[in-house]
Amino acid sequence: MAEKIVYHFCNINTFYSIISNQTLRLSDITKSNDQLEITWAISIIRKVFEKKYAELEEWVKTEITKEKYMDRIDEKVALYFEQDGLKNKFFVICFSGKESGDLLSQWRGYGDDGRGISIGLSEHMLKKIGDSVQLYEGQDRCILYNKVIYDQKEQEKRMEKIVGHFLDKLKDIDQDNGLGINNEFESILLKCFPRLYQEAIFMKNPFFQEENESRLVIYEGGQGEKIEKNGLDISDKCYYNRNNQLVGYYDISLKQIQQKRILKLILGPKCKNDRATLSSFLKDNGFDLEEKNIFYSKGSYR
Numbered sequence: 001m002a003e004k005i006v007y008h009f010c011n012i013n014t015f016y017s018i019i020s021n022q023t024l025r026l027s028d029i030t031k032s033n034d035q036l037e038i039t040w041a042i043s044i045i046r047k048v049f050e051k052k053y054a055e056l057e058e059w060v061k062t063e064i065t066k067e068k069y070m071d072r073i074d075e076k077v078a079l080y081f082e083q084d085g086l087k088n089k090f091f092v093i094c095f096s097g098k099e100s101g102d103l104l105s106q107w108r109g110y111g112d113d114g115r116g117i118s119i120g121l122s123e124h125m126l127k128k129i130g131d132s133v134q135l136y137e138g139q140d141r142c143i144l145y146n147k148v149i150y151d152q153k154e155q156e157k158r159m160e161k162i163v164g165h166f167l168d169k170l171k172d173i174d175q176d177n178g179l180g181i182n183n184e185f186e187s188i189l190l191k192c193f194p195r196l197y198q199e200a201i202f203m204k205n206p207f208f209q210e211e212n213e214s215r216l217v218i219y220e221g222g223q224g225e226k227i228e229k230n231g232l233d234i235s236d237k238c239y240y241n242r243n244n245q246l247v248g249y250y251d252i253s254l255k256q257i258q259q260k261r262i263l264k265l266i267l268g269p270k271c272k273n274d275r276a277t278l279s280s281f282l283k284d285n286g287f288d289l290e291e292k293n294i295f296y297s298k299g300s301y302r
Contacts, residue, residue, distance in 0.1 A: 007101035011112035041200035097212025120264030
């Protein structure tokens, strides 16, 4: 069975850095165009919380009216999804699916208007880098690799599961302590919304379904020491300047990963590089990719 391939579209400078440094760079998602896509989940989150209010115990609804409840939800939505309350916490690199390595929309949006390269990587490798389980709570930091969800019913189902998990904690509060229920509700929301944001990273408008996208994500919950996960070599958090704005990032080293890491290259419709030079460059930097696995785009445009 052929190994599954996913594609990372990039310009030539980024391709050069990935190959020469043998790293994948995950950048702060709040500083990218993809941040705009995360707002897609806002209406789903509001809908799910409103639905879950009806399921709360009556004594809880007496202490927290629906109006106050939804005001608190809107406050947290604004903080985390509209005011960047999670800046410098989620770091992402994106990939297109098996049949999406040569898409005009991707060349225009991410491949330097067709002058760049689409790097075909082993999906098995990316899954091994990511955790197999997403945690609701506990571990401050984790690495996730997941497919993007485009189906709205599935998106709602995922969000509903998370919200239900956290709101269930209200059942353990003393009924006689109205102050306690309000404080607990606030504490629950502060834990719940970073988790909802994490899920929202893997949700997009069905309009973009042709991209068949997946994402590798680092969630940095706390501050401090170097992240180490699954024996990987991950850099300390660093910053670079992009359009006069500092952007935080982590680099994941591919040097210690034994299996084939790059399986295919596709050159953009306007790419000026040739297969022989690229094959030599890859081999000189530790990537064993034969020239026959380097392809030119089937499209052409000016």
